[in-house]
Amino acid sequence: MEYESVWKSYKEKDLDALETFAQDYIEFISACKTERECAAFAIQRAEEQGYINLQDAIAKKQSLKAGDKVWAHSQGKALILAHLGTEPLESGLNILGAHIDSPRLDIKQNPLYEANDFAFLDTHYYGGIKHYQWVTTPLAIHGVISKKNGENVEIVVGESADDPVFCVTDLLPHLASEQMDKKAKLVVEGENLDVLAGNRPLIIEKSDDDAAAADAAADAASDSATKTNSETPETPQEAIKKLAKKEPVKAKLLQLLFDTYGIEEKDFLSAELEVVPAGRARDCGFDRSLVLGYGQDDRVCAYPSLRAQLAQTAPKKTVVCILVDKEEIGSVGATGMASRFFENTMAEVMELAGENSGIALRRSLAASSMLSSDVSAGLDPLYASVFEAKNAAYLGKGLVFNKYTGGRGKGGSNDASAEYVAKIRAIMDESNIAYHTSELGKVDAGGGGTIAYISAEYGMDVIDSGVAVLSMHSPWEVASKADIYEAYKGYQAFLCNA
Numbered sequence: 001m002e003y004e005s006v007w008k009s010y011k012e013k014d015l016d017a018l019e020t021f022a023q024d025y026i027e028f029i030s031a032c033k034t035e036r037e038c039a040a041f042a043i044q045r046a047e048e049q050g051y052i053n054l055q056d057a058i059a060k061k062q063s064l065k066a067g068d069k070v071w072a073h074s075q076g077k078a079l080i081l082a083h084l085g086t087e088p089l090e091s092g093l094n095i096l097g098a099h100i101d102s103p104r105l106d107i108k109q110n111p112l113y114e115a116n117d118f119a120f121l122d123t124h125y126y127g128g129i130k131h132y133q134w135v136t137t138p139l140a141i142h143g144v145i146s147k148k149n150g151e152n153v154e155i156v157v158g159e160s161a162d163d164p165v166f167c168v169t170d171l172l173p174h175l176a177s178e179q180m181d182k183k184a185k186l187v188v189e190g191e192n193l194d195v196l197a198g199n200r201p202l203i204i205e206k207s208d209d210d211a212a213a214a215d216a217a218a219d220a221a222s223d224s225a226t227k228t229n230s231e232t233p234e235t236p237q238e239a240i241k242k243l244a245k246k247e248p249v250k251a252k253l254l255q256l257l258f259d260t261y262g263i264e265e266k267d268f269l270s271a272e273l274e275v276v277p278a279g280r281a282r283d284c285g286f287d288r289s290l291v292l293g294y295g296q297d298d299r300v301c302a303y304p305s306l307r308a309q310l311a312q313t314a315p316k317k318t319v320v321c322i323l324v325d326k327e328e329i330g331s332v333g334a335t336g337m338a339s340r341f342f343e344n345t346m347a348e349v350m351e352l353a354g355e356n357s358g359i360a361l362r363r364s365l366a367a368s369s370m371l372s373s374d375v376s377a378g379l380d381p382l383y384a385s386v387f388e389a390k391n392a393a394y395l396g397k398g399l400v401f402n403k404y405t406g407g408r409g410k411g412g413s414n415d416a417s418a419e420y421v422a423k424i425r426a427i428m429d430e431s432n433i434a435y436h437t438s439e440l441g442k443v444d445a446g447g448g449g450t451i452a453y454i455s456a457e458y459g460m461d462v463i464d465s466g467v468a469v470l471s472m473h474s475p476w477e478v479a480s481k482a483d484i485y486e487a488y489k490g491y492q493a494f495l496c497n498a
Contacts, residue, residue, distance in 0.1 A: 001390075003397045006434035006482045007289070021307075021488060022291065022481040028303050029293045030280040034142045035077040035325045035335070036272075038100035038299065042079050042306050042323060046071050049310045051081060054345065057352055064352040067314065072345045077325040078335040080345045081306075085315040089350050090360045092367030094498045095320045095460075096309060096491055097337070097451055098302035098374065099327035102295035103127030103473050105134065105193055105275035107141070111268055112197075114250040119198035121166075123275060124190075127328030131188040133474050135170040139195060143273035145263050153261050158278040165278045166195045195275055201248030202255055204241055236264045277475040289396070289481055296477040298327065300484060301373035301466045308491035319495045320346075327374075327451055337451040366459035369498040371491065372414070372452035376400040376438050378468035386445045391438055393468035395479070398434025398486040402464035405440055407447020414452035416463035423498070424463055431493035434486045438468070465490070
């Protein structure tokens with residue numbers, strides 16, 4: 001079987017709608033580079049469409065009925081949207097599921113150090129990356145620092161035109177003969193992915209230094225005279241001045257952080273700071289047919305899923321959109337798909353909808369249909385040898401379905417049933433959605449997984465679907481505008497007709 005480029009089928013009005021959607025998507029991935037930012041964006045959009053906080057409904061013991069719309073989040077990093085349909089929830093749900101975390105560098109809990117008059121932030125990479133791709137590219141820092149008093153300080157540095165950016169340094173070719181002989185995974189080792197953060201020392205004026213010394217002497221004399229054991233806690237400014245004598249560049253950076261955000265070094269212990277490529281996503285190619293941007297795995301599926309969910313007006317079956325965290329590291333933790341977040345949320349919804357028995361929840365989940373919306377590896381002609389052309393994903397040929405994923409012998413995959421694949425084919429064909437099927441490379445070339453197998457454990461029908469991308473897991477990934485638009489249309493068709 002061969003599939004035509006979907007671009008050939010578009011009329012002028014289709015191209016206009018596609019471009020509008022693509023530009024909205026570019027704005028989204030340019031602004032939302034962390035799971036927290038994606039969840040906050042989705043909540044705002046949902047509330048604009050009439051969704052209410054499920055916790056508020058629970059507190060008010062508010063009954064839910066057909067047409068009601070609720071949202072729930074887990075730690076601000078995973079989100080569920082539910083729009084109740086006219087059919088009982090026990091009859092099943094139509095679910096779109098995607099993940100909103102992406103490969104990156106995470107700043108460690110004790111990150112800041114000085115070496116040879118440079119200040120660095122130590123990192124631990126998150127997800128599957130090629131280390132060497134992250135050196136000498138402009139980087140931004142996004143995240144939160146949570147202080148002991150309960151205050152959360154939000155930080156985004158490196159995105160505005162007048163912001164500084166950061167980088168990971170690399171060795172010049174003139175001195176890199178040994179480095180160049182290493183295997184690719186060792187050319188830049190994970191422990192060397194430290195972010196360059198400054199070079200300017202904090203200069204303590206002599207008068208200030210003398211005054212500080214005099215104060216210290218006076219305090220010591222006073223302590224000796226009164227023979228007390230009480231100690232006054234050192235202020236952040238005093239600690240910075242003391243540090244400046246040994247590590248002046250680190251001290252300068254801490255001074256800037258304190259002046260700008262009111263934080264001190266120990267506040268890094270309770271921080272979630274993510275280092276991501278700096279800058280906006282962009283149109284790619286002379287014809288502007290592609291999008292080049294960070295985090296398209298898997299926000300290129302999350303955004304169309306969100307938009308498709310919000311576009312529903314009067315569903316028959318209850319429709320649900322799940323946007324989860326931690327897929328890139330195994331879907332673990334309280335915000336990953338393997339947690340009880342989805343199950344618990346649906347139990348609460350069914351309680352308020354009057355279908356409040358444990359068996360009703362089990363029946364609902366088992367009767368549900370789901371698209372696990374995750375990206376596929378697009379066939380790159382420069383690396384064609386690892387793909388099997390008949391069963392590869394192609395950019396520009398629409399939505400991609402993967403009957404199974406996994407690696408070498410389908411290990412770790414959800415293998416959708418033939419009957420469910422036939423059902424999905426019928427839905428897509430009836431709605432005139434461009435789509436094709438694929439698998440992740442040649443049989444023994446590698447492999448990968450999604451959240452599909454986790455949802456399938458409830459007994460529901462699940463198939464992987466998504467958008468083909470080039471340069472997956474790199475700082476800048478490539479997707480086709482046509483595929484993004486077909487995903488949006490395909491997800492709407494699924495929610496309406498599954």
